[in-house]
Amino acid sequence: MILGADTSFNYDIWKLIAIALIFFMQAGFAMCEAGFTRAKNTGNITMKNLMDFCLGTVAFILIGGPLLCAENAIAGLFGAPGQVYGDIFGDPMNYDWTNFIFNLVFCATTATIVSGAMAERTNFKAYCVYSMVISAIVYPVEAFWNWGISANGETIGWLQVLAHNMDLQEFIDLSGSCSIHMVGGLTALIGAWILGPRIGKYTRDENKKVVKINAIQGHNVLMGALGVFILWFGWYGFNAAACTSYNGYQGMGQVFMTTTVAAAISTITVMIITWVRNGKPDVSMTLNGSLAGLVAITAGCARVDLVGSIFIGLVAGILLCFGVEFIDKKLHIDDPVGACSVHFLNGLWGTLACGLFSRTSGLFYGYGFSQLFVQLIGVLAVCAWTAAWAFGIFFAMKAIKRKDGSSWLRATAEEEIRGLDITEHGLTSAYAGFQFEPEDIAYQDAIVVSGETPESEAIEIKTMPNIDSIKAGDPVITKVEIICKERMLEKLKQSLMAIGITGMTVSHVMGCGIQKGQPEYYRGIKVEPTLLPKVQVDIVVCEIPVSKVVETAKKALYTGHIGDGKIFIYNVLDVIKVRTGEQGLAALKNVDE
Numbered sequence: 001m002i003l004g005a006d007t008s009f010n011y012d013i014w015k016l017i018a019i020a021l022i023f024f025m026q027a028g029f030a031m032c033e034a035g036f037t038r039a040k041n042t043g044n045i046t047m048k049n050l051m052d053f054c055l056g057t058v059a060f061i062l063i064g065g066p067l068l069c070a071e072n073a074i075a076g077l078f079g080a081p082g083q084v085y086g087d088i089f090g091d092p093m094n095y096d097w098t099n100f101i102f103n104l105v106f107c108a109t110t111a112t113i114v115s116g117a118m119a120e121r122t123n124f125k126a127y128c129v130y131s132m133v134i135s136a137i138v139y140p141v142e143a144f145w146n147w148g149i150s151a152n153g154e155t156i157g158w159l160q161v162l163a164h165n166m167d168l169q170e171f172i173d174l175s176g177s178c179s180i181h182m183v184g185g186l187t188a189l190i191g192a193w194i195l196g197p198r199i200g201k202y203t204r205d206e207n208k209k210v211v212k213i214n215a216i217q218g219h220n221v222l223m224g225a226l227g228v229f230i231l232w233f234g235w236y237g238f239n240a241a242a243c244t245s246y247n248g249y250q251g252m253g254q255v256f257m258t259t260t261v262a263a264a265i266s267t268i269t270v271m272i273i274t275w276v277r278n279g280k281p282d283v284s285m286t287l288n289g290s291l292a293g294l295v296a297i298t299a300g301c302a303r304v305d306l307v308g309s310i311f312i313g314l315v316a317g318i319l320l321c322f323g324v325e326f327i328d329k330k331l332h333i334d335d336p337v338g339a340c341s342v343h344f345l346n347g348l349w350g351t352l353a354c355g356l357f358s359r360t361s362g363l364f365y366g367y368g369f370s371q372l373f374v375q376l377i378g379v380l381a382v383c384a385w386t387a388a389w390a391f392g393i394f395f396a397m398k399a400i401k402r403k404d405g406s407s408w409l410r411a412t413a414e415e416e417i418r419g420l421d422i423t424e425h426g427l428t429s430a431y432a433g434f435q436f437e438p439e440d441i442a443y444q445d446a447i448v449v450s451g452e453t454p455e456s457e458a459i460e461i462k463t464m465p466n467i468d469s470i471k472a473g474d475p476v477i478t479k480v481e482i483i484c485k486e487r488m489l490e491k492l493k494q495s496l497m498a499i500g501i502t503g504m505t506v507s508h509v510m511g512c513g514i515q516k517g518q519p520e521y522y523r524g525i526k527v528e529p530t531l532l533p534k535v536q537v538d539i540v541v542c543e544i545p546v547s548k549v550v551e552t553a554k555k556a557l558y559t560g561h562i563g564d565g566k567i568f569i570y571n572v573l574d575v576i577k578v579r580t581g582e583q584g585l586a587a588l589k590n591v592d593e
Contacts (some may be wrong), residue, residue, distance in 0.1 A: 351375055
């Protein structure tokens with residue numbers, strides 16, 4: 001975390017640039033989480049990511065920062081905050097704010113990770129409380145074990161002291177696979193378990209046993225993808241700013257390389273696995289694969305080489321795929337965005353991988369088990385600390401009851417079904433421009449007609465035919481209704497017009513046949529699309545034989561595969577041309593005689 005001196009480059013300036021990049025990752029988290037959840041909660045997720053940073057800033061300045069950035073340790077467990085309080089409040093003009101704000105944006109990232117796993121059903125007030133606790137206590141203390149530094153530049157956190165006592169250079173967690181991502185991911189896992197799944201996620205029998213897992217798809221994959229790209233972009237600041245001191249410019253380039261390669265390999269791995277297992281590459285899972293690789297390489301980004309980053313990314317992709325399905329299908333913990341697998345499992349893997357792939361102390365490079373042993377101790381200690389606080393915070397908030405008897409931690413069933421945008425924030429829609437609200441439309445420009453109206457301007461209702469007036473021997477009018485795939489519409493239209501059909505009505509519809517549509521998969525869960533997009537073509541004929549219309553349609557639509565479509569035939573009692581009042585065959589003619 002502390003950058004060394006290099007006369008050829010101003011590390012403080014680079015560090016400030018990196019701070020801006022890491023802050024911009026908040027936008028990535030917000031977009032990723034919002035895109036992978038439902039539209040009715042977009043505003044709520046945006047608000048939570050905003051308050052993660054803002055409330056976290058206050059908590060970090062008042063409590064967390066002094067605990068983490070203190071230059072004296074209390075038994076190596078956390079910093080003695082007195083010196084920091086004296087500096088930031090007594091002599092703020094001479095304090096090292098660059099290092100302080102650098103730790104602040106790292107802290108905000110830890111708190112933000114929890115949001116995605118608990119999305120769509122968490123009470124906003126409760127979320128604000130546990131976000132502040134993470135920033136004030138949970139993250140600063142365990143981060144001090146790794147990154148606590150004395151005034152003369154010596155490490156004073158007990159994890160690093162342990163590593164030095166074992167003749168190792170350090171416990172390796174350069175940019176926070178353990179201290180940030182594993183902590184945020186484990187907190188998310190425990191929180192999502194205590195909170196419970198979203199309504200409709202799992203179908204249970206009378207014994208409360210899960211008999212079916214339902215896929216709840218995100219509403220905007222493009223937003224989620226853009227969020228992932230923003231996170232990847234910000235990760236270069238996340239990793240490189242913390243590690244450049246190891247080898248100057250060359251070290252920065254190495255960090256950029258390992259970060260990129262691990263993410264790319266993990267992404268490809270997830271794509272291939274989902275492609276093989278589901279028959280098609282899963283978009284949202286593949287996007288998560290990029291994040292999994294980034295998380296895994298974060299601990300050792302400056303200590304591993306190209307080969308190491310390849311293997312770290314490969315395992316990260318495998319862990320993500322099977323982790324998401326294990327948490328969902330076996331543990332029945334509802335994680336809408338895959339945060340637990342991305343951050344907890346791969347934060348854990350990335351930290352342990354340093355004991356294997358570190359060029360200076362790793363097992364695979366001939367240095368024995370010492371580094372791996374220290375990494376394991378650090379992982380277990382941080383997990384124990386995080387789990388103790390997470391269980392305490394979430395169980396306490398779950399035990400608090402509101403007036404209606406519901407848990408304070410979770411939104412009520414009505415709030416969850418309606419969406420947290422409207423119930424928590426009064427936001428009718430995060431996409432108001434795409435919402436049709438009849439009650440909000442002004443009708444002042446409508447023309448009000450009163451008195452006698454000329455026939456040319458109104459329908460003469462008294463001349464409308466009565467179905468009882470249809471006599472035997474009248475021409476038979478038939479309606480042909482054709483359901484087909486949208487891509488076949490142009491061919492069908494041209495074929496029908498070629499036999500003299502000049503009028504048709506085309507509608508976009510949803511439907512399914514006996515096969516209930518083609519099964520698809522979302523995050524490894526089967527999506528059962530009982531309704532598929534189709535096109536409905538309605539034709540009314542009289543003089544043209546119905547059999548000719550049917551044969552023409554069949555010839556145009558036939559491919560021999562499921563989903564070619566269906567044709568329905570109905571008798572029509574009568575047809576009326578409103579403008580002229582003509583009925584029957586006369587009303588069907590397209591040219592006035």
